[in-house]
Amino acid sequence: MVEESPMKMPHDTLLPHTMGWLCSYTPVEVPLAAGYLPVRLSGGEGLPRRRDPRIYHLMCPFVRAVFHEYVDNTGFLPQRMVFVRCCDAMLRLYDLWRAYLDSRVDFLDLPKISSPQAVRYLAQVLEGWALSLSQGSPRKVTTDGLLNAIRGMNRARAFFRELFRSLRRPRGPVPYSWIHARVRQWLARPTDAVLSRIRSEWESSQQGSVASAGGARVILTSTMLDQAGLIRIMEEAGLHIVADDECLGARHFDQDVRETRDPYMALAERYLSRWPCPRMKGSRERLAMLDRLLEETAAEGVVLVQLKFCDQSGFDIPLLKAHLQARGVPFLVVENDYGEGGSGQVRTRIEAFAEMLHQPWG
Amino acid sequence: MVHGAQARRPSRKIPTFERILRIIHTSQGLAFKKDGSARSLLFREIARLGIKAFEHRAPVVWTTTYVFPMEMIWGLGLIPVDFEIYAGLLSAANQTGPMLKAADRVGLPQDTCTVHRIAIGAAHLDQLPKPDILVSTTHYCDGKAKSNEFMASHYGVDYLLLDMPMEETPAALDYLKVQLREIFERLCRLAGRPVDEGVLEEPIRHFNEMTRTMRRVNEMRKEIPSPLLPNNGGFTLTFMTTMLYGTPQATEIYRRVEAAFHEERAAGAVPPETFRFLWLMASPTYSAPLFPWLEKRGGRIVMEELSHCYWEELDPSRPLESMARRMLSNTFLGPVERRARTALKLARDYGVDAVINFAHLPCRQSNGALQVIRDLLEGQGFRLINLEADVSDPSNFPEDRIRDQLLTYWEILEKEKGRKGKV
Numbered sequence: 001m002v003e004e005s006p007m008k009m010p011h012d013t014l015l016p017h018t019m020g021w022l023c024s025y026t027p028v029e030v031p032l033a034a035g036y037l038p039v040r041l042s043g044g045e046g047l048p049r050r051r052d053p054r055i056y057h058l059m060c061p062f063v064r065a066v067f068h069e070y071v072d073n074t075g076f077l078p079q080r081m082v083f084v085r086c087c088d089a090m091l092r093l094y095d096l097w098r099a100y101l102d103s104r105v106d107f108l109d110l111p112k113i114s115s116p117q118a119v120r121y122l123a124q125v126l127e128g129w130a131l132s133l134s135q136g137s138p139r140k141v142t143t144d145g146l147l148n149a150i151r152g153m154n155r156a157r158a159f160f161r162e163l164f165r166s167l168r169r170p171r172g173p174v175p176y177s178w179i180h181a182r183v184r185q186w187l188a189r190p191t192d193a194v195l196s197r198i199r200s201e202w203e204s205s206q207q208g209s210v211a212s213a214g215g216a217r218v219i220l221t222s223t224m225l226d227q228a229g230l231i232r233i234m235e236e237a238g239l240h241i242v243a244d245d246e247c248l249g250a251r252h253f254d255q256d257v258r259e260t261r262d263p264y265m266a267l268a269e270r271y272l273s274r275w276p277c278p279r280m281k282g283s284r285e286r287l288a289m290l291d292r293l294l295e296e297t298a299a300e301g302v303v304l305v306q307l308k309f310c311d312q313s314g315f316d317i318p319l320l321k322a323h324l325q326a327r328g329v330p331f332l333v334v335e336n337d338y339g340e341g342g343s344g345q346v347r348t349r350i351e352a353f354a355e356m357l358h359q360p361w362g
Numbered sequence: 363m364v365h366g367a368q369a370r371r372p373s374r375k376i377p378t379f380e381r382i383l384r385i386i387h388t389s390q391g392l393a394f395k396k397d398g399s400a401r402s403l404l405f406r407e408i409a410r411l412g413i414k415a416f417e418h419r420a421p422v423v424w425t426t427t428y429v430f431p432m433e434m435i436w437g438l439g440l441i442p443v444d445f446e447i448y449a450g451l452l453s454a455a456n457q458t459g460p461m462l463k464a465a466d467r468v469g470l471p472q473d474t475c476t477v478h479r480i481a482i483g484a485a486h487l488d489q490l491p492k493p494d495i496l497v498s499t500t501h502y503c504d505g506k507a508k509s510n511e512f513m514a515s516h517y518g519v520d521y522l523l524l525d526m527p528m529e530e531t532p533a534a535l536d537y538l539k540v541q542l543r544e545i546f547e548r549l550c551r552l553a554g555r556p557v558d559e560g561v562l563e564e565p566i567r568h569f570n571e572m573t574r575t576m577r578r579v580n581e582m583r584k585e586i587p588s589p590l591l592p593n594n595g596g597f598t599l600t601f602m603t604t605m606l607y608g609t610p611q612a613t614e615i616y617r618r619v620e621a622a623f624h625e626e627r628a629a630g631a632v633p634p635e636t637f638r639f640l641w642l643m644a645s646p647t648y649s650a651p652l653f654p655w656l657e658k659r660g661g662r663i664v665m666e667e668l669s670h671c672y673w674e675e676l677d678p679s680r681p682l683e684s685m686a687r688r689m690l691s692n693t694f695l696g697p698v699e700r701r702a703r704t705a706l707k708l709a710r711d712y713g714v715d716a717v718i719n720f721a722h723l724p725c726r727q728s729n730g731a732l733q734v735i736r737d738l739l740e741g742q743g744f745r746l747i748n749l750e751a752d753v754s755d756p757s758n759f760p761e762d763r764i765r766d767q768l769l770t771y772w773e774i775l776e777k778e779k780g781r782k783g784k785v
Binding site for chain 2: 058118283
């Protein structure tokens with residue numbers, strides 16, 4: 001083991017029975033079954049101005065913001081933290097978390113392919129994790145407990161899928177920003193009470209005014225887009241986001257876990273075969289999914305919000321660009337440095353794109 | 363599929379990169395005749411291999427030579443290509459400008475790895491030998507696997523991704539072994555050969571022979587003074603020879619290094635040294651003034667992290683399992699502590715005065731948690747000198763800053779070690 005660093009920050013606000021997670025591929029059903037509340041951590045207000053030498057400055061701003069948020073001792077710290085093998089930046093955050101923060105840290109070796117061997121391997125990894133969680137956790141993970149957690153998450157997934165589907169209606173009850181905010185509220189505290197509150201807000205919105213009348217229909221694609229400000233700019237510019245392909249958007253809620261007596265295999269199957277993010281092998285599948293969305297939603301354009309220094313999605317841009325150009329679909333790339341709102345330049349570009357969609361040339 | 367000279371079109375337009383390889387092949391062939399050095403042999407062989415790939419004399423497999431078991435490629439008579447090594451050669455030949463511009467044109471963000479951008483730009487400009495299949499690995503970095511995904515689409519060929527688990531458990535070993543078997547079967551089909559692991563025996567024998575020779579070379583580098591490999595030659599030797607792992611040429615290259623060390627030592631010709639350094643991570647592939655600067659002052663890079671022979675010899679009776687074990691024992695795989703502990707061990711074993719890390723700017727994989735490595739090394743009395751620049755793009759090498767940084771550390775070392783830096 002590496003000698004303990006003298007810079008390790010003690011947190012006196014360890015939140016009991018909580019498990020922090022960051023990547024959408026985290027099978028939260030397992031900690032739920034062990035009696036933990038799996039809370040999604042964010043990078044708070046974004047990156048501070050000062051640079052912390054402990055974390056590399058040319059790395060994913062989301063990862064850096066999360067590190068700052070918790071290492072600066074400004075927020076609560078979950079009692080336990082889980083990382084998955086999702087990307088290089090996240091792996092390095094896992095290293096830094098172990099070195100400089102107090103939570104107990106778990107790591108899940110999540111495959112990047114979805115072959116039957118990969119599914120079997122992930123099932124073994126999850127079973128091992130459940131076993132290790134059972135020691136010193138609020139509850140021992142049992143098959144019944146896991147099935148309960150799976151059922152609960154499936155119900156939540158079905159509800160959020162309904163919300164995302166409502167965006168496709170020409171005169172839907174809520175805009176994308178409304179759903180984006182509610183998803184984040186729920187992921188930060190995924191309790192029945194929070195879900196019920198969102199559900200009743202949703203039900204009352206059905207009787208209310210129409211939120212999305214008109215506007216050019218676009219699909220929003222991104223890896224991690226926590227910034228409500230950017231979405232607001234898009235909506236203010238008259239863009240009607242009819243679907244998304246974002247880590248914590250519709251993709252996160254895709255596909256249920258089968259409710260069987262072999263829950264580890266069922267979880268592994270779902271997490272490796274769900275609508276993939278760029279971390280998974282399968283750019284063709286992702287492009288096919290985008291084609292399907294374009295057809296189903298009759299979207300007129302695509303906006304890609306590219307998280308700076310995100311290699312996983314960055315390398316997909318040329319493929320996406322060529323694919324959409326071949327189909328004649330207008331496409332805008334906006335860079336996101338995990339800062340709220342975006343610059344005036346970003347606003348101008350989004351407005352120009354919206355204008356172009358409203359008044360197509362030729 | 364027809365391979366070989368008959369398959370070539372007589373009017374084939376020769377890409378600039380192929381011309382460069384032909385020049386290297388001829389010049390290094392002449393140099394080798396004259397000096398018989400490991401360096402000229404290595405460059406001649408790499409160039410020869412590249413020309414064969416351009417001429418498509420056998421099916422061409424693009425892969426990650428420093429991770430993927432190359433014995434599989436050689437055992438089946440296939441031709442390997444690693445576009446990272448080629449990007450290095452393009453950079454050394456001052457050809458990166460047009461490649462980077464082409465990468466910009468296809469829409470690749472400028473914050474992605476330059477090495478991969480050069481390769482993608484080169485592919486876009488039709489400067490690389492065409493692959494029949496791509497076999498990438500999830501380790502070392504995201505960029506390599508993602509670049510391969512782009513290349514597969516660009517060339518319209520199949521892309522196999524070897525998913526490397528990050529844990530050394532029996533389940534992980536099984537998972538990796540099964541994937542290796544599948545890839546082996548796929549490559550057998552490509553080579554038009556029956557599926558028989560027996561073909562791996564000979565390349566494994568060569569690999570093991572090379573491993574033993576490499577270990578002897580590394581052992582000699584512990585001597586004081588340590589033999590000089592100019593211009594970070596140790597790194598170049600290690601990185602480029604990975605392409606030849608599993609061939610007799612790889613062993614021959616290390617044999618020649620060993621023989622040259624013996625000769626120098628016997629003749630008392632090993633230049634004196636002042637400070638000894640361990641080199642972490644990558645190294646510039648263009649002519650970087652920092653190496654002559656160090657050499658002039660007697661600074662000696664006595665070991666590179668990538669030259670560390672971390673693996674056990676392969677077992678010819680269980681080829682795929684031992685290949686999988688070797689892959690899982692890679693010191694870069696898994697938590698950074700593993701890499702940090704290896705760096706500390708190397709620093710101690712080679713008696714270094716300080717450690718130099720060359721931080722290739724877009725490399726999140728190696729730079730992301732460098733502080734953990736620094737903490738461990740500095741806690742044990744080894745200073746870490748972190749030089750930030752680009753490995754392939756000479757326009758992103760801040761010469762003045764790096765010189766100032768080195769000068770400052772040089773003075774600190776002189777004070778701390780009570781030794782004068784200039785010889």
